[in-house]
Amino acid sequence: MKAITVKKAGGPEQLQLAEVAIPKPGVGEILIQTKAAAINRTDILGRQGKVAYLPSDILGVEVAGVVVDSNQSDFAEGDFVMGLVNGGGYAEYVVMPAQRAMKIPESLSFAEAAAIPEVFLTAYQTLFWIGQLKRKETVLIHAAASGVGTAAIQLAKQLTDATVIVTAGSERKLEVAKQLGADVLINYHDEDFDQRVLQATKGQGVDLILDFIGASYWQKNLKSIKTGGRWVLIGILGGQFVEQVDLFQLMSKCIQLTGTLLTPRSDQYKAELTHDFIQQVFPYFEDQRIKPLIDTKFSLAEVAAAHIRMEDNQNIGKIILTVAD
Amino acid sequence: MKAITVKKAGGPEQLQLAEVAIPKPGVGEILIQTKAAAINRTDILGRQGKVAYLPSDILGVEVAGVVVDSNQSDFAEGDFVMGLVNGGGYAEYVVMPAQRAMKIPESLSFAEAAAIPEVFLTAYQTLFWIGQLKRKETVLIHAAASGVGTAAIQLAKQLTDATVIVTAGSERKLEVAKQLGADVLINYHDEDFDQRVLQATKGQGVDLILDFIGASYWQKNLKSIKTGGRWVLIGILGGQFVEQVDLFQLMSKCIQLTGTLLTPRSDQYKAELTHDFIQQVFPYFEDQRIKPLIDTKFSLAEVAAAHIRMEDNQNIGKIILTVAD
Known part of the structure; x- marks a missing residue:
């Protein structure tokens, strides 16, 4: 089968289209013919050799496709499924733990389905499992036009009617955030977001921060959070x-700061998260109150261009690899 | 009435025994004749002018005594109570929000009762409300012989049968921790605690850290915590x-770090915590499976010596001011 592998750790030029054997599903796994895969930042770290937790030589942690070997699982051959994989997604066939596979709602194409697992599960996990977002609370979402950002805006708005405050670096990105439901739009080139956040919350600060930025926003996030607030750190785009x-600031504001990544979590954790996500969020996909946002589509052979687009922060929503028609 | 006030922000020599008016209970408050008060680090910060959240000129945030004006509350005059006060504890009379008052279990003296509220409520809050300690988990407790440390060892052991790993700076302190139920004793002068923690947990690390130390233990705490572990920061004795x-370390180990202080929390929070604490922990006081640990007793006039003893980290357990017989 065709698959994308990495010659040696480095830039996008290290990505190559190779001919490799079709993988065999192990215990508890199913084999999927990949129709679409999505690009994630963890793939770029993997290509650069900065993370080493993927057992596969082939990049890619999420796909949508058709079950071709159900391997005594609850799925049938021919089922349309999407889900997270332990590497191996940029390929014509991939194995997936059956516990993580989700049947694709009928309203969605394969490309749309491939755009769901990583960002929607991450946004759902960080907003609700970790961030404990409650009805009518206020949440600050940075990188509003990113994959997780666009998922988080919709989930926060639809599931809890939260007040959603977002930051992004262009009016084009903020316009997308607004259409997805964001209430307060902040262009970080034009103003200090902490000042606007305090204005918008009558000086109280927000209940929850979803932080993809890290170091460069540290002080402003501290100022933007309410006493007793939750702060979930899921990216370090800003360092x-x-x-x-200052640890005393964390104590005197009673701040809960949680670092998290989805990919290195255990199989059991991902299975429980997947199950809860299907129960709580699928009704919103089915009647299209929530939609995955696709930025662009590339073929397997164009994967280097797809990586460059993400590294340049050009995308609004997800970048998809179309693997088969 | 007699009370301890602060001449001006500074050292123990600034404490003075003054004659002041008996306070009047406001709405929802009761008046208590103080029998015993306890010394806390927040009193020392208050004396030094480093915290400004106490509305009273008189130091002291916890007392035990007799209700002398029940002010239409659920208490009766003559009831023996203990609890947190918003300052004013080092005095012959003090007002206390009725929602925070707890009837003293019959097994306890006034001095023992005064030793309970701050440290046991803090230990209970940090272990269970914030730290979410579950049955048979492993917890690392620093400053094992401190007031909160001695309370936390007992609570963790009795309520959840946790494996309790402690650090302290002397064999005398570790011996006390052992008697209270600690399983693994680490003298931080003799060995690197992170190495011993990893040894004792088969390389996994602990589920929960109660951290009174802060900066100087940062790196070793990071090494001592399990992936997905909780870390509660309640003191900065080490900076x-x-x-x-490194924010990526917090992300890749999926660490939840929560800073907290009990004193600045809202009245409602303290009332709910108090209620839950009475339900869950009082049975253990009543049959003496859990006991407050008293270090020394001083009279009101000897308060400077009491502060010096705490500032020098000489105490094992609580330092008590005996206000009336």
């Missing part, structure tokens, strides 16, 4: 190292 | 500022 952290 | 915090 990995904070020069000096 | 307030951490240089070069």
Whole structure:
């Protein structure tokens, strides 16, 4: 089968279209003919050799496709499924733990379905499992036009009617956020987001921050959060190292700061999250109150261009690899 | 009445025994004749002018005594009660929000009762409300011989049968921790606690850290915690500022770090915590499976010596002011 592998750790030029054997499903796994796969930042870290937790030589952690070997699972051959995989997604066939597979709602295409698992599960996990977002609370979502950002805006708005405050770097991105339901739009080039957040919350700050930025927003996030607020750290686009952290600020504001990544979580955790997500969120996909947002589509052979687009932060929503028609 | 006030922000020599008016209970408050009060670190910060959240000129945030004006509350005059007060504890009379008052179990003296509210409520809140300690998990408790430390060891052991790993700076302190139920004893002068923690947990790390130390233990705490672990920051005895915090470590280990202080929490929060604490923990006081630990007793006039003893970290358990017989 055709698959994308990495010659050696490095830039997008290291990605190559190779001919490799079709994988065999192990215990508890199903084999899927991939129709579409999505690009994630973890793939770029994997390509650069910065993360080592993927057992596969082939990149890609989420796909949508057709079950071709159900391997005594609850699925039938021919079922349309989407879900997270332990690497191997940029390929014509991939194995997936059956516990993580989700039947694709009829309202969605394969490309749309491939755009769901990583960002919607991450947004759902961080907003509700970790961030404990409650009805009518206020949430600050950075990188509003990113995959997780666009998913989080919709989930926060639809599931809890939260007040959603977002930051992004262009009017084009903020317009998309507004259409998805964001209430307060902040262009971080034009103004200090912490000032606008305090204005919008009558000086109280927000109940929850979804932070993809890290170091460069540290001080402003501290100012933007309410006493007793929750702060979920899921990205370090603005830097990995904070020069000096004042622990007494965390104590006196009673802040809960949780770092998280979805990919390295255990199979059991992902299975429970998947199950809860299907129960709580699928009705919204079925009647299209919530929609995955697709930025662009590339073929397997164009994968380098797809990586470059993400590394340049050009995308609004998800970048999809179309693997088969 | 006699009360301890602060001449001006500074050292223990600024404490003075003054003659002031007996306070009047406001709406929802009761008046208590103080029998015993306890010394807390927040009193020392208050004396030094480093915290400004106490509305009273008189130091002291916890007392035990007799209700002398029940002010239409659920209490009767003559009831023996203990509880947190918004300052004013180092005095012959003090007002207390009725929602925070707890009837003293018959097994306890006034001095023992005064030793309970701050440290046991803090230990209970941090272990269970914030730290979510579950049955048979493993917890690392620093400053094992401190007031909160001695309370936390007992609560973790009795309520959840946790494996309790403790650190302290002397064999005398570790011996006390052992008698209270600690399983693994680490003298931080003799060994690196993170190495011992990893040994004792088969390389996994602990589920929960109660951290009174802060900056100087930052790196070792990061190494000692399990992936997905909880870390509750309730003190900065080892420094307030951490240089070069690596946010990716918090993400890749999926760490939940929560800063907290009990004193600045809202009245409603303290009332709910008090209610839950009475339900869950009082049975253990009544049959003496859990006991408050008293270090020393001083009279009101000897308050400077009491502060010095705490500032020098000499105490094992609580330092009590005996206000009346």
